[in-house]
Amino acid sequence: MTMTMPKVLICANPSFGVRWVKAEQKSKLGAVAQVLELESTTRDEFFKDCKGKYQGVVGIYHHNDSSAAVGKFNQEFIDALPPSVKYIVHNGAGYDQIDVDACTARGIQVGHTPKAVDHATATTGSFLAISALRQFYRAEVNIRNGNWKSGLKPAYDPEDRVLGIIGMGGIGTIMAHQLMAFGMSVIYHNRREIVPSPDFACEYVPALSDLLARSDVVSLNLPLNEHTRGMFGAEQFAQMKDGAVLVNTARGAVVDEPAMIAALQSGKLASVGLDVYPDEPRVNPTLLAMDNVTLLPHVGTETSDTQRKMELLVLDNLISAVTGKGLINLVPEQQRNHDHPA
Numbered sequence: 312m313t314m315t316m317p318k319v320l321i322c323a324n325p326s327f328g329v330r331w332v333k334a335e336q337k338s339k340l341g342a343v344a345q346v347l348e349l350e351s352t353t354r355d356e357f358f359k360d361c362k363g364k365y366q367g368v369v370g371i372y373h374h375n376d377s378s379a380a381v382g383k384f385n386q387e388f389i390d391a392l393p394p395s396v397k398y399i400v401h402n403g404a405g406y407d408q409i410d411v412d413a414c415t416a417r418g419i420q421v422g423h424t425p426k427a428v429d430h431a432t433a434t435t436g437s438f439l440a441i442s443a444l445r446q447f448y449r450a451e452v453n454i455r456n457g458n459w460k461s462g463l464k465p466a467y468d469p470e471d472r473v474l475g476i477i478g479m480g481g482i483g484t485i486m487a488h489q490l491m492a493f494g495m496s497v498i499y500h501n502r503r504e505i506v507p508s509p510d511f512a513c514e515y516v517p518a519l520s521d522l523l524a525r526s527d528v529v530s531l532n533l534p535l536n537e538h539t540r541g542m543f544g545a546e547q548f549a550q551m552k553d554g555a556v557l558v559n560t561a562r563g564a565v566v567d568e569p570a571m572i573a574a575l576q577s578g579k580l581a582s583v584g585l586d587v588y589p590d591e592p593r594v595n596p597t598l599l600a601m602d603n604v605t606l607l608p609h610v611g612t613e614t615s616d617t618q619r620k621m622e623l624l625v626l627d628n629l630i631s632a633v634t635g636k637g638l639i640n641l642v643p644e645q646q647r648n649h650d651h652p653a
């Protein structure tokens with residue numbers, strides 16, 4: 312019986328693979344597929360195993376941790392996969408670790424977990440915005456060093472300030488609601504206005520430069536792709552208000568990091584709140600040495616509730632795919648009539 316089942320490879324270190332869902336939820340995949348755990352410990356070993364024990368694999372579960380074990384799912388990696396592979400499902404909303412064009416060329420469909428990440432990532436973004444405005448990190452450093460309020464500079468209230476969201480989607484919408492509760496008003500910039508308009512008070516700003524000129528807090532909520540890599544640089548910082556705040560829960564490589572550091576050093580930016588960095592897990596030491604910025608180690612979705620939702624969605628996608636019903640969450644680039652987002 313098992314031999315006739317399609318094979319699915321959980322391509323992640325066992326402690327990062329499927330760890331939060333209940334056993335019976337995990338076993339639903341086992342009922343329709345033969346589930347293989349990642350055994351290769353290096354990329355070369357993985358390539359060797361593609362010609363051996365991974366032969367016949369139809370679906371692959373991808374986790375950010377997959378890269379730690381076998382490296383990026385780039386063209387070389389995709390080309391080395393057994394010809395049987397038809398689906399790769401990433402546990403995460405951002406799937407920049409996977410070369411989607413290489414997958415498309417090989418007839419492999421790529422899935423991901425949008426929506427499941429929205430609340431947790433939005434909460435992280437809202438925390439970063441508040442912490443950056445109120446300078447809570449600097450205050451915490453003070454108290455931990457026994458300095459009470461000495462040397463603290465005036466901070467800013469969120470109320471009556473403008474939140475500019477770049478890439479209004481699921482995460483941006485929840486962040487907007489959360490920060491409106493703190494008294495902020497919301498404007499957004501996407502490539503196109505959302506139609507019908509969102510059902511809450513927000514204004515579409517067609518020109519990015521206008522949004523930057525009007526926002527007290529700018530939040531990046533867009534995917535990393537060929538259109539967005541490095542899109543936020545010296546020109547964009549120059550267009551921002553003096554003393555504005557930048558929040559990034561998207562991907563570090565969307566921002567030109569040296570330009571951001573220069574804007575912090577000149578005072579153009581009052582502060583930043585970051586959950587993502589261009590070369591994770593490395594963090595620029597200049598940023599680490601600044602106490603007016605709030606930095607988190609890419610924990611946007613790191614809650615047991617959200618991790619469970621994400622794992623479940625990956626499993627549901629794989630079950631749907633291997634039982635002939637197709638992926639539930641195909642990445643936008645592989646959807647018909649796709650026009651790149653935000």
Ligand SMILES: O=CC(=O)O
Pocket residue numbers: 402403404405406428611612
């Ligand atoms: O960074 C987290 C995600 O892309 O889901």
